[in-house]
Amino acid sequence: MTSNVAVIIGSLRQASYSRRIAQALHELAPAGMTLTELPHGDLPIYNGDLEANAPQPWERFRTGVQGFDAVLFVVPEYNRSIPGGVKNAIDVASKPNGKNLWVGKPSLVMAQSAGPLGGLAGSFALKQTLTGSGSVVMPHPEVYLGRVATLFDSDGPMVADTKEFLRGVLANFDTWISRFASR
Numbered sequence: 001m002t003s004n005v006a007v008i009i010g011s012l013r014q015a016s017y018s019r020r021i022a023q024a025l026h027e028l029a030p031a032g033m034t035l036t037e038l039p040h041g042d043l044p045i046y047n048g049d050l051e052a053n054a055p056q057p058w059e060r061f062r063t064g065v066q067g068f069d070a071v072l073f074v075v076p077e078y079n080r081s082i083p084g085g086v087k088n089a090i091d092v093a094s095k096p097n098g099k100n101l102w103v104g105k106p107s108l109v110m111a112q113s114a115g116p117l118g119g120l121a122g123s124f125a126l127k128q129t130l131t132g133s134g135s136v137v138m139p140h141p142e143v144y145l146g147r148v149a150t151l152f153d154s155d156g157p158m159v160a161d162t163k164e165f166l167r168g169v170l171a172n173f174d175t176w177i178s179r180f181a182s183r
């Protein structure tokens with residue numbers, strides 16, 4: 001099937017491992033799956049008082065979430081949770097009342113961290129928020145990329161076995177998306 005998947009990269013820093021992982025996914029995606037970054041770093045913190053004249057970045061982000069078939073998150077763990085900007089992005093697209101764009105939206109979480117646990121706690125926090133907002137989060141296979149620096153050949157490409165693991169994950173996500181596709 002064909003699917004247009006938004007990619008939310010949880011880290012804003014230039015040399016982010018989350019970004020490097022996201023970039024490596026393009027060549028691993030199954031035929032028909034297109035991955036496109038959906039930026040979130042410019043979203044003002046959610047404040048219902050602003051809804052009367054919603055900030056342009058909110059509108060851009062909401063239009064993005066609405067237009068994509070699914071959303072893939074590549075996130076680092078921050079303090080046993082997720083970066084605040086990612087939580088804010090989810091909040092923004094869940095409002096105003098009656099216009100929660102996450103309901104029924106397929107999603108996938110890829111977590112990574114410098115340490116051995118691979119962002120497990122951050123991943124759980126993100127899945128809790130996504131599930132709570134109505135997204136259908138792919139439960140399996142789970143993606144915890146620990147000791148992330150070792151998953152790349154120095155400044156070069158991702159190592160082969162991680163590539164093959166993620167290729168399989170994306171194939172599963174393709175099937176997951178097709179279950180919920182409204183086409």
Ligand SMILES: Cc1cc2nc3c(=O)[nH]c(=O)nc-3n(C[C@H](O)[C@H](O)[C@H](O)COP(=O)(O)O)c2cc1C
Pocket residue numbers: 010011012013015016017018019076077078079080081112113114115117118119148
């Ligand atoms: C504010 C902050 C909090 C962090 N908290 C955790 C944490 O709770 N657990 C962990 O394993 N790593 C933690 N880290 C390390 C990052 O998860 C790790 O360096 C990650 O690979 C950074 O992702 P990036 O390269 O995409 O920016 C933290 C990093 C920052 C900046």
